């Protein structure tokens with residue numbers, strides 16, 4: 037087992053594809069961190085059931101697609117344990133034990149719970165919606181990590197995981213060390229409509245799409261509405277195309293900005309340059325993705341689950357001993 041400090045990261049497979057916001061906001065950070073830390077990188081399929089329980093038929097396939105995006109972005113299975121949550125049953129056992137010590141009031145106060153409850157499409161509310169943070173606490177604490185890489189806006193969500201760990205330790209003795217948030221540098225990535233890039237807004241550019249699909253999307257992207265003619269002075273702030281330039285065309289960014297402001301560049305040419313920059317930056321990732329066959333992917337996921345299970349089983353031994361179970 038590695039002597040490096042551990043980190044736990046994960047994403048839900050509610051959609052089969054990760055977008056550039058996921059790539060720049062999370063994946064790039066994980067790829068950087070895997071050299072310094074032992075990363076457990078999890079596709080959290082049970083969490084996807086909180087919104088997909090009526091038709092879970094796509095979840096397994098989605099998991100593979102998300103794992104392919106991880107690998108394409110540079111997650112190295114020799115350094116990182118990449119696995120699917122449901123392949124390591126210890127997550128379920130720790131979730132059950134945590135559910136016995138977590139006060140209901142803590143869960144009912146979670147802002148995202150209230151929000152999800154309002155948007156619920158099914159008639160009756162499943163327990164899983166309320167218990168989501170308990171499963172998340174189990175996902176994290178099972179690996180007794182030093183830290184969890186997280187975007188600034190998600191940092192408060194992890195506080196409840198810490199609270200659950202503290203409560204367990206208070207009741208049964210110190211099993212779970214306190215973990216830290218590792219806040220990544222997240223570039224502002226606007227979606228094609230100028231709002232935050234998100235699969236639910238249908239405004240995303242995906243890692244796994246063709247160069248033509250990316251080009252067609254950027255062609256229709258939101259730009260400064262006051263810049264009507266080519267030589268009108270423009271305002272790059274809030275322009276979706278400028279946001280992409282700022283991540284994928286950094287060396288030319290000052291020129292893009294000054295030409296936009298002065299009216300020396302039109303949006304059509306600007307979008308063309310942006311498309312080339314985005315497609316060039318994604319080329320190696322897309323190529324790598326195509327080279328991973330289904331057999332190799334399954335072998336990577338199995339190896340990752342075996343490694344994760346080895347650590348998780350050890351934690352569960354400590355948990356059962358602390359609770360005097362078994």
Ligand code: SF4
Pocket residue numbers: 259260263270271272275276277278292296297301302303306307
């Ligand atoms: S010139 Fe470029 S940066 Fe300026 S508004 Fe048009 S697309 Fe956006």
